[in-house]
Amino acid sequence: MADILLVIFGVSLLAASITNMLSSIARILILQGLILFALTILKTNELNTLEFIFVALETIVFKAVLIPWFITDTIRKNGITREVEPSVSNFFSLGSMTAIFAFGFFIALWSGKSSPNIYPLHFGIAFSAILKGLFIIIANKKLITHLMGYLIMENGIFLLSLAIGSEMPYIVSLGVSLDILLSILIAVLFINKIRNSFEDVDSDELSTLKD
C-alpha cells in the first residue's frame, strides 16, 4: 500500500514537469499532501499518541488544505491566469526530471547496500522531490512558482524524515516546523506586501537592489 502511494507521489512529480498551468500545480500539491497524510498514518507507528496526532493533523491541515488553498486564492486574486512561464521547455523539464529520478535511485540503491535502514524506493523518491523542487525554483521566474517549488522540496524533505522517523521520532515533528515557517513566510508576511509594492509578482521585478 505504502509503495503504491510512493509511486503515485513520483508520478505527480513527473506531472508537475509537463504542466503549464499554475492551478494544476496547486492540485498536484493537494494530491501530494493527501499522500503524505496517508503515509504518516501508515508509517509512523513509533510515535506516541500525542506526537502522532500533532504530525497527522499538521500534514492534513497545512499540506493538503491551508497552503494549497492559499496559493489558489492568490492566483485568483492576482488574476494570474497566465502560465508558469518557465525559462526551459516542457520537454527539457521532463527530461531533467527523468535524470533526477535516475540520480535519486542510483544514490539510494548504490549506498543502500551499506546501510540496511534505507528503503531505496522511499529514499529515491524523497531525494528526487527535493531536487525537483530546487529545479523548479531555478527554472522559473514567478514568485508564486518559486513558492510552489519550495513546497515540493519540502514535501520531499517530509518524506525523507518519515523514512528516518522509525529511528528518531522527534525528527518528524522537527520537519513539521519547517512547514510552519513556510506558512508564516507566505501567508502573513509577504505576498500581500509585495503585491502592494510591486505591480506583478515576478522575480524580474525584484531588481531594484543589485550591483
Place this chain on the structure above:
Amino acid sequence: MLYLYIWIFPLLAAPLVWVLRSKPMHNLTVFIHSLLHLLAGIAFMLPSTGMAESLNIDALSRTIFLISGVLYFAVGLYSLRLKTELTPRQSSIYAICMMLFVASMDGASLSRDLGLIWVFVETTTLASAMLISFEKHKQSIEAAWKYLFICSIGIALAFVGILLLIIAQPHSPSLFLDRIISNAGSLNSFWLKISFVFILIGFGTKAGLAPMHFWLPDAHSEAPAPVSALLSGALLNTALLPLLRMQQVMNISHLGTLASQLFLILGFASMFIAAVFIMKITNYKRLLAYSSIENMGIILIAFALGDLAGKAGLIHIMGHSLIKSAFFLTAGNVYYLVGKKDYNACGGLLGLHPASGWLWLIAFMFIIGMPPSPLFFSELFIAFGFIKAGYIPALIVYFILLSAIAYGLGRAALGIATGPATGRKHLPLSWILPQMALLALAVAVSFLIRSRLQP
C-alpha cells in the same frame, strides 16, 4: 534549564512591551535585556561562577555568546536615542522582534543539539526578516523577501543534511553533538560526507558565504543601522558555529582533509566575490556588507588550515564582530548626517561631525587589518598557516585579494571622510559612545593576544 534562562526575559517583556505605548519605554526594555545579556555573557566567561560547566557550554559557544552580548549592549545603547518615524505600535513590534531575534540567536549558539540549533537558526530568520523590512520602502521589502526566501531554502537544505547525518549513524542515532563525537568511529563515511556538504551549503547560506551570498548585501544594506550591526556582527557567527562543529565531527572521523578543502574553496570564493564587488559598487553600506562576506571567507580559511591558524580564526571572529558592528553603526550616523547611500555623493564627514568622521576612519583602518587591530594578528597567523602548509600560490592570491579589498574600502572611506563640509551638526552622545567602546575593546583584544605571545 539553559533555554529558560535565555528566553525568560523576552517572553515576560514581550507582552509588557505590547501593552505599553511609549517609544522610550520600548527602547529601555531592549536596553535592559541587552544589559542582562551582557552580564550573563560575563558570568559564563568567569570560571569562578561555574555556570558554564553546570550548563555544559564549551569555550567556543561561550566566546560567541559573549561577543553577541557585547554587540547587543552597544546596539541597545545606540538605540536609546534613536529617532524614528515609527508609530508606537510599530515600535513595540520592533522591540519584541529584536528581543526574540537575540534570544533565538543565543539558543543557536549555546545549544549542543544539532536539531535545536537548526530550529533556533530558523527562528532567527523569521525575527530578523521582520526587522529588515521595518522601514517599509520598496527596497527593504524586496531585501526582506530575498533574505527570507534564500535563507529558507538554505535552512531546508541544512535539514536534509541533518537527516542524512542520522542515516550515517547505524546504531542509536542522535543529534546531540557529544554523542555524535563519541560514536564517531562507527559513522558511515559516505553518508557523513554527503551530510557535511548539505549542512555546509545550508548553514553557509545563512553565514553569507559565496556563492550563496546573494541575500546578504541587500539585507545588510537595507536594514536599520542597529539591525545591520547585529546581523553582521552576531548572526553570521551563529550560523558559522554549526559548520565548525561539523568540521570537528569530520576531523574525528578522519575526513578532515575533505572538510578543509571545501572550507578553502568556499573561503576563497567568498574573498574573490567580495573583492570584485568592492572594487565596483558605490553604495557604502553594501560595501560593508561585502566586507562581511570577505571576513567570513577569511574565517573559513583559518579554520581550514587549523592549528595556529585555527586559533587565528577565533581571533578573527572576535575582531570582525567588534569592528564591523562599530562600522555599521557609524554608517548609520553617516546616513543620518548626509542622507545619501552613494559614497561619490557624500563628503566632508570630518568637518560635518568630527567624532563620526574619526570613528569612520579608525573603523576602516581596523577592518583592513592595520595594527593595533586584532585582525592584523589573525591575518598574519593565517599567512603563517599557509606557509606551514606549503600553499605558497594560495598565500599570494590571499594577499592580492586582501589588498584589493583594502583599496576598494579605502576609496569609499576616504571619499566620505574628506572633502569640503557645509556647516556642523550635533549628534547625541549615545550615537558615538558605543562605537568608541567597541573599537577600544578590539584594541584590548589585540593587546591580550600580544601579551600571550610574549615568552
